[in-house]
Amino acid sequence: MISHLAKFIFFRLMGWSIEGDFPPLKKFIVAVFPHTRNMDFIIGVLTRAVINKKISYVGKKELFNPLTGWFFSALGGTPINRNSKENKVLAIAQIFKEKDTFRLAIAPEGTRKNVERWKTGFYYIALEADIPILLVHFNYSSKKVSFLKLFDPTGDIEKDLNEMKAYFNRAS
Numbered sequence: 001m002i003s004h005l006a007k008f009i010f011f012r013l014m015g016w017s018i019e020g021d022f023p024p025l026k027k028f029i030v031a032v033f034p035h036t037r038n039m040d041f042i043i044g045v046l047t048r049a050v051i052n053k054k055i056s057y058v059g060k061k062e063l064f065n066p067l068t069g070w071f072f073s074a075l076g077g078t079p080i081n082r083n084s085k086e087n088k089v090l091a092i093a094q095i096f097k098e099k100d101t102f103r104l105a106i107a108p109e110g111t112r113k114n115v116e117r118w119k120t121g122f123y124y125i126a127l128e129a130d131i132p133i134l135l136v137h138f139n140y141s142s143k144k145v146s147f148l149k150l151f152d153p154t155g156d157i158e159k160d161l162n163e164m165k166a167y168f169n170r171a172s
Contacts, residue, residue, distance in 0.1 A: 006049030016043070020147030022051050022134075026101040028150070029126045029133045030055055033168045035107030036114075043138055044105060045075055047145050057105045058092070089124045096129035105136075108164075118161060126153050135164055137171040146171050 010016050032044060048055045056076040063072050064079035072079075080088060096102050104125070108118035126133050135148040148167050153160050 003049055003052050006046050010046040010050050014046075014143070016046075016143045016145065018047065018050065018145045018147070022053060022147055023132075023150050025132070025150075026103075027096055027099075027129070027131045028103055029122050029131065030103055030105040030136055031108050031122055031133050031151075031164070032105055032136045032138060033108055034138065035109050037140070039140075040107070040138060043145065048076070053103065054101065055103045055105050089121050089128060092121075092125050093128035096125070096131060103134075118165075120157060120161075123153055123157060123160065127155060133164070135167050137168055139171065 032040065044055075044057075054076065056078065058080040059072055059077050061079040061081050063069070064077070069079075092104065096104075106122040106125075108122055122133065125131075133151045133153060135151055137144075137146040137148055139146065148171055151160070151164055151167075
């Protein structure tokens, strides 16, 4: 039922489309670029419902307050304290190791603001958990979500980030 409603909203009302294939793997990072609008969350949740795949995300703990926490949790969210000294890369990589199926959506920029450099946590989580990174592009001008490439990090972060950015630039 939810999938039918999501398809109606996503395809008919909003006029979006999806291209590319969502991989049949049980574990990977879903790197979504660019993260420039508040609508990214809605587009992501609708895309997840349309393809009928479980994809989780982490959000700042302030979103998971008594009024809205139930909502963000129901949509697959887990709160994270961005100010704590806990090594978030190792903590999230451990979740991948413990779960049979876990796909985590992350925006490489780490914020909706324009940034010079991406945050690297998503990359190091993938290395630590020994999982690939699915490159996903949101193109607002063409109203298209594109599953671009399943990328295996090599450990050469500068080379890998440049290659990932090149995929996103070609999709723009």
